[in-house]
Amino acid sequence: MLKPQVMEQLKKIVGAENFATGAQELICYGYDATQMEFLPDCVVHPADANEVSQILKLANVEKFPVFPRGAGSGFTGGALPKGGGVVLVTTRMNKILRIDTDNLVAEVEPGVVTEQFQIEVEKLGLFYPPDPASLKFSTLGGNVAECAGGPRAVKYGVTKDFVMGLEVVVPTGEIIRTGGETVKGVVGYDLTKLLCGSEGTLGIITKIIFKLLPYPAAKKTMLTVFDSIDGAAQAVSTIIKGKIIPTTLEFMDHATLTCVDRRFNLGLPAEGRAVLLIEVDGDPDLIEKQAGAIHDLIQPLGLVQFRVAKNAAESEELWRVRRLVSPSLRDVNPDKFNEDIVVPRSKVPDVIRKIEVIQQRYDIPIVNFGHAGDGNIHVNIMIDKSQAGQEEKAHQAIKEVFQAALDLGGTMSGEHGVGLAKQPYIPLELSAEQIGVMQGIKRALDPNNILNPGKMFPA
C-alpha cells in the first residue's frame, strides 16, 4: 500500500484530474483480456515523458511498483498490477507528431490507436502493415511493448520490423533516445530491438519512430477450401516453397469452420475440412499471376473450392469468414485458453497432427486457426471452468501443445507475449542461462525492480 504522502506527490506530478484512487477507477484499471484481475493502489495518466520520468524517479526513492498500460487489451496480463502499486496509463500521449513523406517515416506518441495511425498514413499513400486483431483499439505503445503481429506478418513482418527508434523513460527515470530515423545505424547496442517485446519491464515508451512503406497498388483475396486439414497445412508450405509470399495466409480448421457455419451459415462445401484465406498484394499484373500460380500449386492437395474476390466488397465478404471465428468459438464451450504457438512454416502440418493427438488424449475440444503463413497457429483450448477438473486438464494440454511446438523448432508465443499467463511455462523454452542473461539486463536497468515487476520470469 502506498503512503498517503507518496500519493499526494503523484497527484501533484500528473494533476488531480489525471490521478485516481476511487474504487471504480481501480477496478477498471485492474483487468485486461486475460480476465485476470488485480487492484492497483492508484491510477495515473501522465501527459508526457517528463511526468513519466518524475513518477519513475519517485518510484525508485519510495520503492513502489509501476505498471505501464496502453489500452489494456493484452492476452497475457502484461499490464496487470499484480501485487498492487501504480498503474501508469499512456493513452493521454496520443498525438501523431509527424508523417515524413520524404523519408517514409513517422513519429508518434505511444497512446495513438493503431488503426488511427494506419488511416492517417494511408491518406498520404503510405502503409503501416502490422495488423493485430485488436488494431481498432490497441495502442501503438502497447503494440511495440508486446511486439504485436497480425495476419500480414507473413509478408511484412511484425511490429519490431517497423520500429526505427524510440524515446524511452528507463526504469530509473532518465529519458533516452534509441535508434533513429536512418535506415542504417550501428553506433552502440541496438536498444530499440531490445525494448520491442520487453513487455514494459525495461522502460516506458514515450515516442516511437516508425518505418513506412508505399501503400500497395492492389490486392487480391482468395478463399480456398480443402478436403483435409493436412491438405491445407501442406498448401501453406507448398505456396512458400513455390517462392510466393502472400500478404496473408490464414488457416481455419474443421472445428473452427463448424463453429462459424453453425451460427452464420456460410455455405461452405460439405466435404470441406479446412480453409485457407489467402491474400496477395502489389502490382495488379503481378498479383494476377500470383493468384494463378497459387491455384496451380495447391490444386493437387485436395482443393474443393477456390473463390477469388472480384472487388473490395467480395474481398470483405471472404474476410468475414475469418472475422466471425472469434465470436463463434464460445458456442463450443464457455471458456477458452487462447495460445499462439509458432513453428517453422514447413512444420505446420506436423504440429496440426500433434495437436489432434493431444486433443484426443485429453478429450477436450481444441480449435485451431490463425496465421499459418508464418507458422503462427492460434490454438484455442475450449473448456467449461465450472466443470471439475477441466481447467487442470487444459493446463496439461497447453503444456503438451507448447512442447510440440518447441520439438518442431518453434516457440510458445508468436504475438501475445509471456506476461503472467505464460510465465509458468518459460523454462520449457528458455534455459537457465538464457533466463540468467535476461534477468541480468533487467537488474542492470531496473536495480530496484520497480517497473512491471513479477512479469515474464518465474519468481
Add this chain to the structure above:
Amino acid sequence: MTKKNSPLERVEKELKKCVKCGACRANCPAFSAFQREPAVARGKVALAQHIMKGDITLDDGSYAAMSKCLLCGSCVEKCPNVVPTDEIVVAAREALAQQRGLTTFHQAVGRVVANRSLMNLGALAARILGPLFFRKVPATSGLRLRFPLPFLGGTRHIPQLAKKPFLKRHPEEIPGKPGQPRVAFFVGCMSNFVYTEIGEATLALLQHMGCTVVIPKLQNCCGLPAMSGGDINTVRELAEKNLAVLEACRADYVVTSCATCGGALHRLYPLVVGKRNPELAERLKALADKCIDTAVLLQKLGFNPEETGGGENLKVTYHDPCHLRTAGITKEPRRLLTATPGVQLVEMEGADKCCGLGGTFNVYHYDSSMKINAGKTAAIQATGADAVATGCPGCMMQLSDGLKQAGDKTKVIHTVQLLASKIRR
C-alpha cells in the same frame, strides 16, 4: 452484498459473457469523450460484476460511471460476444435508483456535476422549477428530463415549445381509403410539443397513402428518458398505459417518426416491463411486432417519392439515429431520400456515429455530449450539404445545437418532413 432481487440479477448471465477484450473502446461515444476506462462498456460491465459480488456499493462513484452511457448500443453491435451493455447499464441505473431513491439519486447527480458549468446545474433546476415552464407538459413526459431551463441555457440552443401541441390539433380518427391499412400514430413528446411539423408531415404522408390514421389523445411519453435515469417504475407505468391505449386502436400498424419512441416500443418495453408477467409480455410483443418507423412503413406501402416532385433542389446528408441503426434501419430512409426528385444525397463521414444526445446524458454531461457532437458537426459541414436529415427529433435537437453554436446555417430536418414537402400541393 447486493440486495436480493436487485435488477442486476436480471443480467447476471450476460455479465459473464464479457471477456474484457477492449473492442468497445473503439466504438463507445462516451469513452471517446471521457477517455477513461469506467466510461467504456467493459468498465461498466466490470463494475456491475463487482456490485453483484458486493465488492463495491451503489455509491457516487458507481453512479458517476453508470451515468456515462448514451445507451446508443454501439458497443453491443460491435462486441464479439454481443454483451448487452445497454441492458446492463439500465439494470444498474435501476438498482442505483432503487437503493438511493430517485431524489437522492438526483442529488448524487448534483455532486457529480458540481464542478461542471452553471449550464449543467440548470438541468437540475429544471426539475425543481419545471412545473412553471412546462405547464403544458405532463409530469411523466421525457421532455422534463430532456430540457434544462432555456433561460439558464448559456450558449445552448433549444427549440421553442409549439403554441398548440400536435395532439390538440387533430381528431382521434381520420378515415382513409377503403382497403388501406389502419394505422395508429404514436406521436412522441418531441413531435407533440416541440417539432409539431414532424407530426404534421407524418400525418400528411399517411393520408397520402390512403391510410386510416388513429391518433389516440391519451397516449403518453414512451418513457425512454426516464429509463436513462433508472426510473423504472415510471417506465412500467407508461408502458402499460401506452399498451392499453394503442391496443384499443385496433390498428394494423403502430407508426412512429421518433427513433427513440420506436426503440422503447420495440425493445425496451418487452425487455424491462414484460419479463415479470407472461401475459403482459405477450401483449407487449404483439405491440412491438406492429410498431414500425414511418420511413419503413412508407416503403412497405409502396410510397414512391419519384411520383411526387416539386419543391426546391437540396443537397442532403443523412444522420443515423442510434435507435434506428441498432434496429437495423439504415437503408430505408436513404432509399427514400435518394429517390426523391431534387434531393441529392451525400454521405458524411461517420453517419452511423452517435450525435451525443443520449437522453439525459446530454443534460448531466453537457460538455462531453457536445464533444461527441463536435465530430458530427464537422462531418456535416465537410459534406457541404444544405440540410441534414435524420429520423429522430432528439437527434435533431442535438444536431441543431451543435450546428448553431458553430455558426452554421445547415438546416436540420426530419426525413418525413422532406418527403412531405414534396407531396403537398
